[in-house]
Amino acid sequence: MVIPQLNKVKALIFSLPNRILMLLFLLSFGQASYAASVTASLDKTTSVENEVVQLTLRADFTNTGNGPELDALKENFEILGKSQNSQFSFNLGTNTALSYWIVSLMPKSVGVIDIPAIKIGDHESNPLKLTVKNSPQLLDSNGNPPAMIKTQVSEVEPYLQQQVILSVKLYTSVALQNANLSVPSHPDLIIEQLVDDQMSYETINGTDYQVLTREYLAFPQRSGLLTIPVQTIQAMINTNTGRRMIKVQSEPLALQVLPIPASYPSDNWLPSEAVTVTTKLTSTVEQPRVGDTLIWDIQIQAKGALPEQIPTMAFNSTRAYKLYPKPAEFNTRKTAQGITGQLNMSIEVVPTEEGQITLPKITVPYWDTEQRVMQSAEASTKTLHINPLPDGSQKAPSPAAAANTTPLPPQSRSVAPISLNKPKPVAAQTPVTETSTVVATTGSTSNIKRYLIIALIASSLVMVALWFYLKRKSASTPSEPNVPTLQDFAPLNTPDEKSAYANLIGCCRDNQLTELRSHLLEWARHRWGDEEITSVDDIKRLSASVSLTQLLMEAELMMYSQNTHHQWLGEPLAEALQEFTSGEAKPSQASQLKTLYPNF
The missing domain is CATH 2.60.40 (Immunoglobulin-like)
Structure with missing residues (x-):
């Protein structure tokens, strides 16, 4: 009886619905016994x-x-x-x-x-x-630490803004992990790295060290005592007990910066170990003439100084030449021995007189930081021979110039330029005796006026007859093909010379250099005709004026030059044009102090 009852219990328990209920009970019990922590x-x-x-x-x-x-x-x-x-x-x-x-x-x-x-x-x-x-100091079997930092400077008593080389050496006998080496800094020091890191090996007290050398340039910006902070490194190393972090630091460095010596005479303070100056004057043509462009190259090198510390040179134009400086270029060369600054200057030189051109001597004062004395670096430029202007510029002398063929030297603006205009009628200054003067005064002036009127009428009739003859001849001959003229390609924009001249003077006084050439050619075509005028060089040739020619040369140089440091002033050219057209010198007190190139 017992066995059948057990079988009934098993059948009840292990039936499919009961199995599902049992599984759910076990899952809920397991989750209830689990606690998050x-x-x-x-x-x-x-x-x-x-x-x-x-x-x-x-x-x-x-x-x-x-x-x-x-x-x-x-x-x-x-x-x-x-x-x-x-x-x-x-x-x-x-x-x-x-x-x-x-x-x-x-x-x-x-x-x-x-x-x-x-x-x-x-x-x-x-x-x-x-x-x-507290941890005991990490030392190897020789009693040496795993890492050290040593610092040193090239000069402990430098002058203000003198180069100081700061060397930081890191000695390591074990491998460093996540190393972080500090960078020198100070508010009164300009510091920059000199060259790439150098690696070497050294044995100290029986321990082999790998030495990393990092060098910096330092330029003190004030005098007095300056203390360079300690340099540190923080890194991880492996020891017998596990990984440990080490912190190593160097000793602080002190600089006693000296002020500028009272005996230094120049305002441009330049402390340097040595300064060299080179200069060269070259020509773009074999035989340079007045008005050609020469190149004056100047190079100044200062050992132990930044290029910005080298003073830029300023030179003035003279009667014999005009100077057009370009922006200076600064270069730097770094070596293990320090820095060398280099200043390059290029100046365009335009000679205005023939003969030997002599440029000024270049002198650069500096303070010798090794000898601790005042020094000067000097250099002179070789001279060049300048030929005169070509003869073509004097082919059309005016009647006044023909009387005196001696070439004029460069003059100040107070000298009247040579003009092609006809001079005002002046009575012949024939030397006469007292008797001839009496005879002349007794003649009849009315007869002279009558003869002049008759001659004027006769010449007018001849001109009218010649005009009718040429007109009939041109009408009878077959017409030639129309050839385009300069007027067809570039018609004039003004009705007459007076209007073109007024526009030209206004352009000069408004300093409009970009429009000067077109106004010059417009006025010149009215004055001399399209057959004579093709360029500004024709104006120089036909005017035969030294001052006007040189002012036009100056304007052309500034028009085509890349130099933007000077502004063209057109008032001197306007005055020269007025003197040329009137044939009379325009008095000016300031002109006594100006050269033929007043813009520079």
Whole structure:
């Protein structure tokens, strides 16, 4: 009777619906027995100074949010790094999710340090305690440290703005990890790295060190005592007890900066070990003439100085030449011995007189930082022979110029230019005796006037007859093909010479250099005709005026030059044109002080 009853119980329990109910009961029991939590642990409870400690956090749930909140650790620790790992497991009746965080910590002080509860999601870990002891100095078997820093300077008593080479040497006998070497800085020093890092090897007290040398340039900006802060390095190394962080620092350096010597006469203070000056004058043509462009190259090198410390040279134009400087160029050359600054200057020289052209001597004063005395670097430029203007510019002399064929030297603006205009009628200055004067006064002036009127009428009739003859001849001959003229290609924009001249004078007085050429050609075509005028050179040739020619040359030089440092002033050219057209010199007090090139 018992066995049949047991069989009935088994059948009832292991039937399909009952099996499902049993499985659900077991799952709910397993989940009810599982409690979410956060567990914290340390890889060691006792550590030494500058030794890395690892904190492990384990979360037994899935909703971890943004991970552990580590802000509470920053008061007593440096957080060096953090890594995360997750695990999931599924068993019959249970499922588990585990998340791990490993945090690398560096204690900031010695003693017993409390690690507070770390919050992850809605849960917190258990608090911990860490004991940090003073660490013995890390020394090898020879009694040497694993790393050292040494610093030195090339000059402990430099002058103001003198070059000082600062050398930082890092000695290491073990491999460094995550090394962080400081960079020298000081508010009263201009510091920049000199060359790339140099690597070498050295044995000290039986220990082999790898030596990294890093050199800097330092330029003190004020006199007095300057202290360069200590240089430090922070890195991780492997020891027998684990990874440790080391902090090494150098000794501070002091500079006693000397002021500018009272005996230094120049305003341009240039401390340098040596200064050299080279100069050269070259021509773009074999035989330079007046008005050609010469190139004057100047190079100044200062050893132990920045190129910006080299003073730029300023030269004035003279009666014999005009100067058009270009912007200076600064270059730097760095070597292990220091820096060398270089200043390059290029000046366009336009000679205005024939003969030997002599440029001024170049003198650069500087303070010799090695000898500690005042020195000067000098250089002279070789002279060049300048030929006169071509003869073509004097082919059309005016009647006044024909009377005196001696070429005029360069004059100030007070001298009247030569003009092609007809001079006003002047009575012949024939030397006469007192008797001839009496005879002349007794003649009848009315007869002279009558003869003049008759001659004028006769010449007018001849001109009218000649005009009718030419007109009939041109009408009888077959017409030639129409050939385009200059008027067809470039018609005149003004009705007469007077209007063109007024526009030209206005252009000069408004300093409109870009429109000068068109106004010049417009006026010249009215004055001399299209057959004579094709370029500005024809105006120079036909005017036969020294001052007007040189002013036009100056305008052309500025028109086609890339130099933008000077503005063209057209008033002198306007005055020269007025003197040329009127044939009379225009008096001016300021003209006594001007040269033929008044713009520079």
